[in-house]
Amino acid sequence: MSGLPDLESLRLLVRVAELGSLGQAARALGMTQPSATKRLASLERRAGLPLLVRTPRGSGLTNDGRVVVDWSMRLLEAADEFQASLTALREARAAQLRVAASMTVAEALLPGWLHKLGLREPDVRVGLTVVNSAEVARLLLAGETIDVGFVEGPSVPAGLGQRPVGHDELIVVVAPRHPWARRRRPLQASELAATRLVVREVGSGTRDTLELALRRLDPVPAHLALGSNAAVKGAAMAGSAPAVLSRYAVEAELAAGQLVAVPVVDLSLMRTLRAVWPRGRRLTGAATALLRVIEVSGGPERVRRAGRSARTGRSG
Template sequence: MGSSAGGTNGTGDTEGGQDVRGRHVTGSLAHRVPDLGALQLLLAVARLGSLGGAARELGITQPAASSRVRSMERQLGVALVDRSPRGSRLTDAGALVTDWARRIVEAAEAFDAGAQALRDRRDSRLRVAASMTIAEYLLPGWLVALRSQLPDTAVSLLAGNSTAVAERLLAGEADLGFVEGVSVPTGLDSAVIAHDRLIVVAAPGHPWTRRRRPIEAAELAATPLILREKGSGTRQVLDAALGGLARPLIELSSTTAVKAAAVSGAGPSVLSELAVGEELSTRRLVSVPVADVALARDLRAVWPTGHRPTGPARRLLSLTRA
């Protein structure tokens, strides 16, 4: 099949020809209709009867206003303003275009008000989902800083393991998440916001605390430990670093509970360095060196793929990097 002169642009219009109803058109609607700034200028000229006055009201120079009017006249193909030493007067065509412009500007103002209402509703709340270590030891400081910047934003925090955080985000139940696992969960984008290190700890008196040499990775892997539940970032990192773990001595759902069990002398554990600073300084727990294994990990902010955080979520993300 041959192509028509000018060709179609995929919308039923032709470029430099006629549309399917025989109307002459040139380019897209955006090229044929003046922008809002030009329409606002025309309305100001109609109201004030002066191009100079309209320019001052809109905060532009008179030459810039004249240039914009001429550009609008070329775009529409009609004269809009008669200029004289006594002022500026709309032509008959200019008066008609001004009536249309007023409706367009009013519609744009309604659009802007609606968009602002959507932003206000978005900014009125922030739902955060975070893995336990981040929720307990890092987020409180970030949220205090956020409140000083956005005092009217209500923040809710959902704490759980890294798997649960991903599920919350993908279900639309959280605006921003924080995880500490080995990799980024499927369906999420991420940014590294901090680094952490896991350490082996035990109560004073445990045989490991009296050893002169570090324990071997294989021994650690074979020893029943007090551990977080499956799905936690801490357990994922430890399992990946050791290539597998023995059956847990005790399995608990929070870092605080794991610490309490370790302090009681129930057995050794592996916890974030962030979580045990006080216990180490007061000697309620002792750090146990481990040979030939790296237990460092990245802490990440996460959000659904392709949906970069906006509003309060974006502000919180920036605070994590401050």
């Protein structure tokens, strides 16, 4: 047999074996009997083997035909599985929401947002890439397959559309045994600028926000620059140096007494969290549904109120 076999002809041959009649097999597959006869004759010619024995009582298989039917059943099963998988992949692609998010948003806010999205849109499948804010912007501007991104830096690069989705505050934290943990007065901004801190890596929205806030004070170089919130927290808890992180990122450690928040005067460390996408590209489908969920959840104002409640101990 030259080339690939005709799957429909193989399916017809299998039906003949199952039903014992070419006419019944043709009807089962929605073919006319003349068309079915031509298909099987062509299959035999291509195979170079007699596959059927035709008698007045019906059609039977030759020995070679039984072997070919056995092979055909396995091939057709694989072909059907391939087609089903292709259909599933196509449907998943159509329903998939591809998100890139900065670390704080991914850890603190997206789980709740995606849970609510799942309640409203149960068929949506989400793929999440967690990187820093600069990398989120780079992926979107490079045309990577990201539907919507979330960043936490003080600004958004040109070429990206944006929408505020929340507000956040950076705070200074130290280990309980650090001298600052026992301070009775807030830190001065100048004291913070003169201290070597544990900070996030370059490109992080947390790092960018801190550097912008301290820029007028000519801060000293960082003690450590680490690539994740967890690493920065670990260094601070070990007593390496004070750290500056999102309040969201350290809520559990503050509650457990593993870290202590140190207030700072004359320094604004508030920032806006934003959804971003390539400018000129209209958000559709699941990305639009996600932003609607965030808006219904209260959007920036509710996140801001939650932050105030965490600081004062009030429930909102």
